[in-house]
Amino acid sequence: MTDPHWLVRRALKVLQSDETPLYLFTLAAEEVDLVADVARIGRDEAGKLIGYQRPEKQKHVKQIQEYLDSESPVFPNGLILALPPEVKFKSSRGPGTSDGLAIAGTLEIPIALDDDGPRPAWIVDGQQRSLALARTKNRRLPVPVAGFVTQNLEVQREQFLRVNTVQPLPTGLVTELLPEISRVPSARMATRQLPSALVDMLNHDVDSPFRGLIRRASTATGEKKAAVVTDTSLVEAIRESIESPSGVLFPYRNIATGSTDTEGIRRVLIAYWGAVRQTFPEAWGKPATKSRLTGGVGIRAMGRLMDRVMTHVRDDDPDAQQQAAAELALVAEKCRWTGGVWEDLGLPWDDLQNTPRHISALSNYLVRTYLAERTGRR
Known part of the structure; x- marks a missing residue:
């Protein structure tokens, strides 16, 4: 029987880097909030920079939510998550599980035990979308996710800057x-x-x-x-x-x-x-x-x-x-x-x-x- 504090999803392990595993999988809208949180940019008491995400744009979030609440939303805009090293990937059995580019299998992701508990993953791209997903009435809407495994904040920040080049981030x-x-x-x-x-x-x-x-x-x-x-x-x-x-x-x-x-x-x-x-x-x-x-x-x-x-x-x-x-x-x-x-x-x-x-x-x-x-x- 699966541990109730783990979320199990079918996934593809993309063969890009041995150092930073990359997985493609799907979450229901209501599950995003159980798995991932937003790393807001700020300073700790010692003045050290923490996080990397910009503040919430309420108008933008509301527009996304209104679309998600419609009858037949098509939502191809996935999320990018930084997953913790605790995730477990098990490849499927059989000769057709890999084509040399990716391996099919299952991904086990730890989830938060309660509403106030820390989330195991961080949202690197898609924070406004994730907020809308957490509020939509379409609780089981499937959401495409790309997740790479790292707890290194520098790697997360680097990827955050790289994926936000089409719509430029605030210069500051x-x-x-x-x-x-x-x-x-x-x-x-x-x-x-x-x-x-x-x-x-x-x-x-x-x-x-x-x-x-x-x-x-x-x-x-x-x-x-x-x-x-x-x-x-x-x-x-x-x-x-x-x-x-x-x-x-x-x-x-x-x-x-x-x-x-x-x-x-x-x-x-x-x-x-x-x-x-x-x-x-x-x-x-x-x-x-x-x-x-x-x-x-x-x-x-x-x-x-x-x-x-x-x-x-x-x-x-x-x-x-x-x-x-x-x-x-x-x-x-x-x-x-x-x-x-x-x-x-x-x-x-x-x-x-x-x-x-x-x-x-x-x-x-x-x-x-x-x-x-x-x-x-x-």
């Missing part, structure tokens, strides 16, 4: 997950891996002027009001400086060996942005509606100014922040972060938008003003 969610995996799904994503890790450092380092100010996908609801800096803008500002040969952070990477002086980069970022906070205290830490400095356009433009300013400052100098502040003083009087009109640009402070055109215009204005003032000071 992707960038926050990238430092947590070693095999990045694409070259484009790889360029954001180090900058994202540095942004995470800036958000938690006790010496960072950005501490607690950066909004990430994992930011708790109660902390979002104070998190006024969008992580994607800061990631992009750092990425530009690291990737461009003219960027001040470019020399900290050894392309030949693949190594990076992250401590040196940390010193540059903390010194420079600490000087920004010191120079513009009235504009720091405010939402973009009250200050364009901490909005996307300000972060990106000041990031480009960093490449000019910090070439004149030694990152290992104990007085680096004060030196950077002295350099920023050259442009401080021309800045209109919280009121007034930007000279030459002819734009009121709150007309600046986080668009490529305005980012370029503001960046060029700040760099041009800085170089002119610095040349005139000699």
Whole structure:
């Protein structure tokens, strides 16, 4: 007799990888909630990233549920699950059980003992569908499932990023997950891996002027009001400086060996942005509606100014922040972060938008003003 706490389903074992077994099988709609749960992205008490899934989209879930509740739904959109190592696969007997690509058999999956108990599997793709399936009146609707066996969170996150390429994930969610995996799904994503890790450092380092100010996908609801800096803008500002040969952070990477002086980069970022906070205290830490400095356009433009300013400052100098502040003083009087009109640009402070055109215009204005003032000071 089958153990009542195990779900047994006919399945195919797909012969792709010995390290990560892959199974194709079917669950009834009501069984999905017994087997799998959603790994919501967040932070634990120590600040370590947990999970990887975006928040529930209630409108989307409701639309799926309404279709599932109709008379004859056709639901080919399967789920992808990360199954626990405890699953058991038994191949069927006979000469026709394998065609060299897959093996037919039965899969035994542990299920939750009660409503509040932990689920053995995690949903890697299809969280909105799974929520709708849990609520549909069609309780026995068959649902196609692909399940791979792993408890390795990095593997789950990697697969999560790979399967969500047709309908792009929110950029902030992707960038926050990238430092947590070693095999990045694409070259484009790889360029954001180090900058994202540095942004995470800036958000938690006790010496960072950005501490607690950066909004990430994992930011708790109660902390979002104070998190006024969008992580994607800061990631992009750092990425530009690291990737461009003219960027001040470019020399900290050894392309030949693949190594990076992250401590040196940390010193540059903390010194420079600490000087920004010191120079513009009235504009720091405010939402973009009250200050364009901490909005996307300000972060990106000041990031480009960093490449000019910090070439004149030694990152290992104990007085680096004060030196950077002295350099920023050259442009401080021309800045209109919280009121007034930007000279030459002819734009009121709150007309600046986080668009490529305005980012370029503001960046060029700040760099041009800085170089002119610095040349005139000699």
